[in-house]
Amino acid sequence: MYAQMVKSEGMKSSEEMSPEDRAFQDRIDRGEKIEPKEWMPEGYRKTLIRQIGQHAHSEIVGQLPEGNWITRAPTLERKAILLAKVQDEAGHGLYLYSAAETLGVSRDELLEKLHSGAMKYSSIFNYPTLTWADMGAVGWLVDGAAIMNQVPLQRTSYGPYSRAMIRICKEESFHQRQGYAIMMKMAQGTPEQHEMAQDALNRFWFPALMMFGPSDKDSVHSAQSMAWKIKMNTNDELRQKFVDETVPQAEYLGLTVPDEMLKWNDERGHYDFAEPDWQEFFEVIKGNGPCNQERLEARRRAWDEGAWFRDGLTAYAGKAAARRAGASVAAE
Amino acid sequence: MAAIAEITAAPDPVLADDGLKPALFDWLCRMGDNCLILGHRLSEWCGHGPALEEDIALANTALDLIGHTQMWLALAAEVEGKGRSADDLAFLRDAMKFRNAKLVELPSGDMAVTLMREFLFDAWHFEMLTGLTESASPRVAEIAAKALKEVSYHLERSSDLVVRLGDGSDESHRRMQDALNRLWPYAGELFTADKVDEAAAAAGIAPELAALRAAWDKTVGEVLGEATLTLPEIRFDVHQGGKQGRHTEHLGYILAEMQFLQRAYPGAEW
Numbered sequence: 303m304y305a306q307m308v309k310s311e312g313m314k315s316s317e318e319m320s321p322e323d324r325a326f327q328d329r330i331d332r333g334e335k336i337e338p339k340e341w342m343p344e345g346y347r348k349t350l351i352r353q354i355g356q357h358a359h360s361e362i363v364g365q366l367p368e369g370n371w372i373t374r375a376p377t378l379e380r381k382a383i384l385l386a387k388v389q390d391e392a393g394h395g396l397y398l399y400s401a402a403e404t405l406g407v408s409r410d411e412l413l414e415k416l417h418s419g420a421m422k423y424s425s426i427f428n429y430p431t432l433t434w435a436d437m438g439a440v441g442w443l444v445d446g447a448a449i450m451n452q453v454p455l456q457r458t459s460y461g462p463y464s465r466a467m468i469r470i471c472k473e474e475s476f477h478q479r480q481g482y483a484i485m486m487k488m489a490q491g492t493p494e495q496h497e498m499a500q501d502a503l504n505r506f507w508f509p510a511l512m513m514f515g516p517s518d519k520d521s522v523h524s525a526q527s528m529a530w531k532i533k534m535n536t537n538d539e540l541r542q543k544f545v546d547e548t549v550p551q552a553e554y555l556g557l558t559v560p561d562e563m564l565k566w567n568d569e570r571g572h573y574d575f576a577e578p579d580w581q582e583f584f585e586v587i588k589g590n591g592p593c594n595q596e597r598l599e600a601r602r603r604a605w606d607e608g609a610w611f612r613d614g615l616t617a618y619a620g621k622a623a624a625r626r627a628g629a630s631v632a633a634e
Numbered sequence: 635m636a637a638i639a640e641i642t643a644a645p646d647p648v649l650a651d652d653g654l655k656p657a658l659f660d661w662l663c664r665m666g667d668n669c670l671i672l673g674h675r676l677s678e679w680c681g682h683g684p685a686l687e688e689d690i691a692l693a694n695t696a697l698d699l700i701g702h703t704q705m706w707l708a709l710a711a712e713v714e715g716k717g718r719s720a721d722d723l724a725f726l727r728d729a730m731k732f733r734n735a736k737l738v739e740l741p742s743g744d745m746a747v748t749l750m751r752e753f754l755f756d757a758w759h760f761e762m763l764t765g766l767t768e769s770a771s772p773r774v775a776e777i778a779a780k781a782l783k784e785v786s787y788h789l790e791r792s793s794d795l796v797v798r799l800g801d802g803s804d805e806s807h808r809r810m811q812d813a814l815n816r817l818w819p820y821a822g823e824l825f826t827a828d829k830v831d832e833a834a835a836a837a838g839i840a841p842e843l844a845a846l847r848a849a850w851d852k853t854v855g856e857v858l859g860e861a862t863l864t865l866p867e868i869r870f871d872v873h874q875g876g877k878q879g880r881h882t883e884h885l886g887y888i889l890a891e892m893q894f895l896q897r898a899y900p901g902a903e904w
Binding site: 362395 | 670674677678680681682685686687689690693694696697700701703704707720721724725744745797798799801802803805806807809891892894895896899901902903904
């Protein structure tokens with residue numbers, strides 16, 4: 303998921319709930335959408351800002367690992383498709399920042415928190431893209447994992463977030479298909495291409511599983527988010543669903559999932575699989591992943607070096623407004 | 635999003651003229667290579683723009699230009715008739731065979747250079763494509779009509795930003811003026827006709843380059859005037875040769891990056 307380990311406000315027992323809290327929870331239970339101007343508990347608002355903000359940051363930081371290969375795309379068509387895809391990601395960032403703005407936080411405030419490290423983005427974007435096959439693996443596995451979470455979020459309780467998710471999901475499923483198409487070409491291509499495809503799967507498999515976050519079945523934070531329909535499934539449910547859907551796709555490609563414990567469990571009706579290395583995950587979250595520094599530096603540099611550009615546009619807008627005011631005074 | 639190359643194979647007697655083919659091939663490569671190399675430069679900004687809207691707009695413009703590249707180079711390959719594809723032309727020619735103007739291969743620099751370059755090019759591109767919609771070659775006219783829709787928007791956007799940043803803060807004004815001074819001597823190559831351009835014009839395929847100048851001067855003069863920028867007092871056609879394959883040092887590095895996979899894994903399909 304593009305939002306991992308989002309801290310929710312603690313859950314209130316029904317005795318602790320105010321009448322407003324209870325009425326609000328009833329609306330959510332009835333499946334009503336909450337809209338920006340309506341009353342909402344402060345905890346709901348804050349949790350949503352954290353979650354939507356982290357999701358938005360993931361979209362824009364997520365431009366970097368794929369942007370890394372646009373200038374080296376192997377054909378004109380692949381270049382066009384990759385450009386279109388990365389442009390979509392930036393567009394998703396835009397919808398999501400707009401959704402967050404309806405909760406009373408500006409895009410600039412959120413970006414400042416990203417740049418200072420106070421807000422996170424998905425751990426997955428701290429892994430490098432080393433060969434062209436990684437463009438396939440990112441689309442197939444990373445967008446594939448994101449879809450697992452985002453499809454149910456189309457039904458989330460907050461109206462603007464739900465509507466953003468509906469638009470985003472349409473594009474993400476196209477992204478996943480284009481990633482799989484790249485993997486198919488590579489896996490069925492020359493021996494070197496096949497090797498690149500297998501290597502990409504080897505490197506991205508466990509980081510993709512980490513995207514869902516550690517097990518949260520006993521977490522009170524998750525329970526509150528689920529009651530509010532901000533979170534629709536547990537991390538473990540989504541991870542299992544992802545593994546169940548992805549393993550046959552890897553088999554179809556003739557690639558081997560790098561997990562010796564992977565085995566179909568007839569009794570459960572699911573695959574058994576190895577947990578990712580959670581120590582690695584926490585290191586990445588803390589900022590010690592393979593590309594954390596480069597990613598954050600790239601975003602900070604873009605922002606800092608773009609300051610004159612944004613200031614220039616603001617200065618022009620001020621002058622233009624003054625000229626309009628002058629013209630209307632003169633006309634009177 | 636750009637129309638991915640779908641060129642109808644309508645009969646086109648102009649393109650079938652054997653005597654004209656070598657010049658026409660070169661001329662089509664010029665159209666395609668300008669789009670490819672400028673698209674490459676714009677795509678370098680991906681994820682590094684000064685605002686999210688710019689990330690989107692720059693990627694979108696790059697995408698349009700790559701779409702135009704596919705159409706022009708596919709037609710070039712067809713005219714050449716040696717069994718090469720648009721991808722072969724893009725990924726397997728060396729610098730001396732590239733036919734883009736030097737203006738588009740210069741490093742992107744800051745957003746001021748990026749936008750000023752785009753504006754100077756867009757203003758030419760717009761007039762060129764407008765002329766090409768009347769081409770004696772229906773195939774060329776068809777590509778031009780498709781591309782013109784997108785390039786009209788490119789010009790609108792780059793003009794708007796040149797005005798806002800030129801007449802913005804002191805710093806944005808200074809940067810835009812510096813960018814104009816740096817790029818101006820490269821703009822003239824777009825208007826300098828050689829035998830290839832003359833042959834394309836004589837066959838009614840393309841407008842005469844000199845004839846595009848008046849409209850370009852008008853657009854550029856108006857936009858720069860509104861932007862409170864000053865035309866540099868230097869010749870605008872100092873740097874020539876890109877169209878004939880004599881490039882700056884920068885193109886080699888662009889190609890080394892762009893062509894890496896096709897060169898490293900010959901014959902592989904992607």
